[in-house]
Amino acid sequence: MTNPYQDIFKAPGSFAFSASGLIARLPVAMITLGIVTMLSQTHGAYWLAGAVSAAFALSNALIAPQISRFIDRYGQRRVLPPVTIITILALMALIVSARYGAPNWMLFLFAVLAGFMPSISAMVRARWTEIYRDTPKLHTAFALESVVDEIIYMLGPILSIGLSVALFPEAGPLAATLFLAVGTLLFIAQRSTEPPVHAQDRSKGASVIRLRPLQWIVLTLIAIGAIFGTAEVTAIAFAEEQGQKAAASIVLASYAAGSLIIGLVFGALKFKRSLATQFLLAITLAMLTTLPLLFATSIPVLAVLLFLAGAAVSPTIIISMGLIERLVPPSKLTEGITWAMTGIGIGMALGSSVSGLVIDAYGARFGFCVSVAAGVAALTIAGMVYWSARPKPVTHCEATVSAPC
Structure with missing residues (x-):
């Protein structure tokens, strides 16, 4: 009996985009708790740490689907670079602001801008769908990515909190920023598996x-x-x-x-x-x-x-x-x-x-x-x-x- 998980990786380029996608979406599980750990140490106020973290989470919840709309219309390679750059710059600004005691309003501003972080998980699943649409292998691919999500949400908080506690307060968010930059760059490089832009239906730009x-x-x-x-x-x-x-x-x-x-x-x-x-x-x-x-x-x-x-x-x-x-x-x-x-x-x-x-x-x-x-x-x-x-x-x-x- 063949291993169904081994079978799905027989498609050319499948391992490369799945592995790079894992690196690129690791920050999703690191940022929220990373912000809490960082600000609780630099500012000594859990209410501020929780509020800034919530600002990032809410911003990302509202912005990420809109980014994905643009990706469906224009393609991953055209949309991912600019929104990732915005996210990286916002996270770096948030780290610097925390480090040097910037006003609280700046912490909230950069946390909201960091919400431009794209949903790499959705883009990985979109690639699997393009390869295995209407086949039983798509079920297996979705199962694999759900397991990967579980691993990410197990390791991400441990890594983020551990780095900030063991090294310096900003270490967790800084590591998340680096993972996002490197992972997204590797993911975008996998052009052969990028889903083509499909013709828009009659609803055109409607969500x-x-x-x-x-x-x-x-x-x-x-x-x-x-x-x-x-x-x-x-x-x-x-x-x-x-x-x-x-x-x-x-x-x-x-x-x-x-x-x-x-x-x-x-x-x-x-x-x-x-x-x-x-x-x-x-x-x-x-x-x-x-x-x-x-x-x-x-x-x-x-x-x-x-x-x-x-x-x-x-x-x-x-x-x-x-x-x-x-x-x-x-x-x-x-x-x-x-x-x-x-x-x-x-x-x-x-x-x-x-x-x-x-x-x-x-x-x-x-x-x-x-x-x-x-x-x-x-x-x-x-x-x-x-x-x-x-x-x-x-x-x-x-x-x-x-x-x-």
Whole structure:
């Protein structure tokens, strides 16, 4: 039996763009916590560090889909260089401002400009789609990239925080800036696999987010992202309540490991059910795995429960990308994928903030109530995705062209 992951790399240039894309999108997992770590050391104010980090995250959530719209219209090679240069200059200015005590408004300004960081993850998936569109290998490729995302979000924060603490406060964001510059340069150099610019459909310049099915998917992923964000914050608070705050890293690693392992297995399997049905089942699993978290009594129990909860992460993202590839016109695929990734990011931010308020008021375990609420919301919205994406029955009027409607 052949290895499906080995098979997808038989396409010329596939390993090069996937590997360079990994380097280029590593900063996504480094910048937010890197800003917090940097400013908390240079300015001694966590409120400022969190606010500047949130300004970057919100800016990127709003700007990245617009950048992807331009990429769909003009191509990766024409759009990526200028927006990457803007991001690099803004990050360098932010680092210098933090280093030399610039006014707070300058920190916010450069954080917002750094939001021009493009969604390399969407562009990597767009290249896989161009190579394997309408083939089973695309499912495997999407699974691989979801696993890569998991690895990035495991390593990125550790690397960013570790550098800033061990070397100097600005080391984490500086490393992220270098990764972005080098990775993007290598990625752009892979011209043979760059997707061609497809002819725009009748909607021309209109955003793909106007498509109702995509709206439902993004809303579902916001709710799913809230589950992720809540799990991270609550796990740390729970470990602290247990007097073992350092154990939070083990618990979160277990969560990521569950997603990574199941993602690899899921990507190697073939399914006969429609993507809409798979999506509904994956969201159902995600909701159900939030319920046992309410009854965690110790660090080992929580680690096991989060490992099981992680089993729903990768399949949900993989299926979401497959649905978007089917629902969105090829001329707007990069933007569609970017909206999905943005939805997850917005959800994580919401989950983190809301669960933090709940934990402060009622205790760590009640933080998981936010996960349950987000899971119920995700399942409710996923029902709308299923309804809008499922195959519609052919009416007699449609089957018989000559029949009067």
